Amino acid sequence: xxxxxxxxxxxxxxxxxxxxxxxxxxxxxxxxxxxxxxxxxxxxxxxxxxxxxxxxxxxxxxxxxxxxxxxxxxxxxxxxxxxxxxxxxxxxxxxxxxxxxxxxxxxxxxxxxxxxxxxxxxxxxxxxxxxxxxxxxxxxxxxxxxxxxxxxxxxxxxxxxxxxxxxxxxxxxxxxxxxxxxxxxxxxxxxxxxxxxxxxxxxxxxxxxxxxxxxxxxxxxxxxxxxxxxxxx
Amino acid sequence: xxxxxxxxxxxxxxxxxxxxxxxxxxxxxxxxxxxxxxxxxxxxxxxxxxxxxxxxxxxxxxxxxxxxxxxxxxxxxxxxxxxxxxxxxxxxxxxxxxxxxxxxxxxxxxxxxxxxxxxxxxxxxxxxxxxxxxxxxxxxxxxxxxxxxxxxxxxxxxxxxxxxxxxxxxxxxxxxxxxxxxxxxxxxxxxxxxxxxxxxxxxxxxxxxxxxxxxxxxxxxxxxxxxxxxxxxxxxxxxxxxxxxxxxxxxxxxxxxxxxxxxxxxxxxxxxxxxxxxxxxxxxxxxxxxxxxxxxxxxxxxxxxxxxxxxxxxxxxxxxxxxxxxxxxxxxxxxxxxxxxxxxxxxxxxxxxxxxxxxxxxxxxxxxxxxxxxxxxxxxxxxxxxxxxxxxxxxxxxxxxxxxxxxxx
Numbered sequence: 001x002x003x004x005x006x007x008x009x010x011x012x013x014x015x016x017x018x019x020x021x022x023x024x025x026x027x028x029x030x031x032x033x034x035x036x037x038x039x040x041x042x043x044x045x046x047x048x049x050x051x052x053x054x055x056x057x058x059x060x061x062x063x064x065x066x067x068x069x070x071x072x073x074x075x076x077x078x079x080x081x082x083x084x085x086x087x088x089x090x091x092x093x094x095x096x097x098x099x100x101x102x103x104x105x106x107x108x109x110x111x112x113x114x115x116x117x118x119x120x121x122x123x124x125x126x127x128x129x130x131x132x133x134x135x136x137x138x139x140x141x142x143x144x145x146x147x148x149x150x151x152x153x154x155x156x157x158x159x160x161x162x163x164x165x166x167x168x169x170x171x172x173x174x175x176x177x178x179x180x181x182x183x184x185x186x187x188x189x190x191x192x193x194x195x196x197x198x199x200x201x202x203x204x205x206x207x208x209x210x211x212x213x214x215x216x217x218x219x220x221x222x223x224x225x226x227x228x229x230x231x232x233x
Numbered sequence: 234x235x236x237x238x239x240x241x242x243x244x245x246x247x248x249x250x251x252x253x254x255x256x257x258x259x260x261x262x263x264x265x266x267x268x269x270x271x272x273x274x275x276x277x278x279x280x281x282x283x284x285x286x287x288x289x290x291x292x293x294x295x296x297x298x299x300x301x302x303x304x305x306x307x308x309x310x311x312x313x314x315x316x317x318x319x320x321x322x323x324x325x326x327x328x329x330x331x332x333x334x335x336x337x338x339x340x341x342x343x344x345x346x347x348x349x350x351x352x353x354x355x356x357x358x359x360x361x362x363x364x365x366x367x368x369x370x371x372x373x374x375x376x377x378x379x380x381x382x383x384x385x386x387x388x389x390x391x392x393x394x395x396x397x398x399x400x401x402x403x404x405x406x407x408x409x410x411x412x413x414x415x416x417x418x419x420x421x422x423x424x425x426x427x428x429x430x431x432x433x434x435x436x437x438x439x440x441x442x443x444x445x446x447x448x449x450x451x452x453x454x455x456x457x458x459x460x461x462x463x464x465x466x467x468x469x470x471x472x473x474x475x476x477x478x479x480x481x482x483x484x485x486x487x488x489x490x491x492x493x494x495x496x497x498x499x500x501x502x503x504x505x506x507x508x509x510x511x512x513x514x515x516x517x518x519x520x521x522x523x524x525x526x527x528x529x530x531x532x533x534x535x536x537x538x539x540x541x542x543x544x545x546x547x548x549x550x551x552x553x554x555x556x557x558x559x560x561x562x563x564x565x566x567x568x569x570x571x572x573x574x575x576x577x578x579x580x581x582x583x584x585x586x587x588x589x590x591x592x593x594x595x596x597x598x599x600x601x602x603x604x605x606x607x608x609x610x611x612x613x614x615x616x617x618x619x620x621x622x623x624x625x626x627x628x629x630x631x632x633x634x635x636x637x638x639x640x641x642x
Contacts, residue, residue: 052551095548109242110558
């Protein structure tokens, strides 16, 4: 599904360079639920951004679903992002002047779907996250948990192969966090591959595999016994 | 290609971000409004200038005579110079190629009466060419013609106000007016842009007047228009040469200002022409100035808008928006707003000019208006400027890595 070899990434800081990723090797199979952990500055978000094609690696190979991701034009990257990936952000990143339904249908718009079809699909995914009744509400009228659910629905709308979550519970209280995690686990049960960046142990424990990063390299990579989030709710 | 979804996105974006849309719309509308008003007022000033000289042909030359003020070649000062038919013929034949129309004039006053109506009017006895010199507009019948001259008919052409005075509602054509005891037949009625005074004249054939008033061949004045193909300098030279030759003909001192006077419109026109070109340059500077101010305004706003939308652009890119769609969404939005706002500015400006325009006549501003095409051109310039000003930051935004855009708080 996803294969990363000898990945390097550095950022220029003034005259010097900050080497963030120092040779990452990682492969993820279909249906996995992986937590990427590490303290801040360990490179976990950078890794996720490269996987999400939001950023580019300096060196190394990245193959996603047998497609090498390298030297993409902006246009090609846009198509791949739309087709392969669904993003969930810590700050939700909903477009504030669009209501829930419109936010969810946005990736479908970029897929070139007809309006009727878009609305139909967006409604389906909103229902899946349990927010169909809130379809016409603006993000400012929703609670944090609801916003994140809308964001998940939006990430799911384009039916991506890989779901990428960057601290999805970072802005939520623990009850809502577990609620969201339970939902992600449910999606994983249905076969969706999910990558979650987090620095919270209890969130990581709800995944099936934990990759620990430190100073730009992988320190540990273990399969764990998944803690079901429903047990906490 | 019409993409309804793209337009839906744009309309929604405009509608949901009213402050932003109003701000940029206001800038453009205000620029176009200022442009329209300033240009309109400047045009009004220009109109006043050209209207002031609409009465007579702009290439007219008037030759008048008076008494000599200086002794010259043994002749005393105070001698009266009188033009005669032969002088008219002299001017006509000697300056033929430079002359477009030429007429002599005799002035008289007469008490006119028709049935019970009576009044006093000025009479001008003229050649047929006079019609073109004075820009007389015949509304009924005809003007004096060559046959009237040859046969010395007692035919007259009356001003419209004379017709109103004497004939009330009666048709004057073919009727006889009594002018100081002699009946004349009305052959035509005229109007003149020169105003009411000009329409109180009565025209009659020069030859008829010479026969009836004194039976001589005197004429009071010679009017002509110079050949329009002459430029101002050539026309001024022609006038000076004419004056010089006439002074020699009547043995008048060269520096005698009163004996023979040649008034040449070309002299005046040259001055007016310079004045209007200066005015034209002024108008151009004003127009350009307002446009540049508008361009700077809309450019600033576009840069601000793109900055404000950076995060949204990042989200859209993460969801799979191609760069082209990012650019077009920003660009079309800005073009749409500029076009609508420009149109609103134009409507307000034209409305304002129409509204206050008539009351500005006292300030030497006549009929202030702007041509539709000029304002449309100005609006198009602003739209183009807005598009360019929007395109550069929009393209930059579409090329930002989404991660950078998303980090932008």
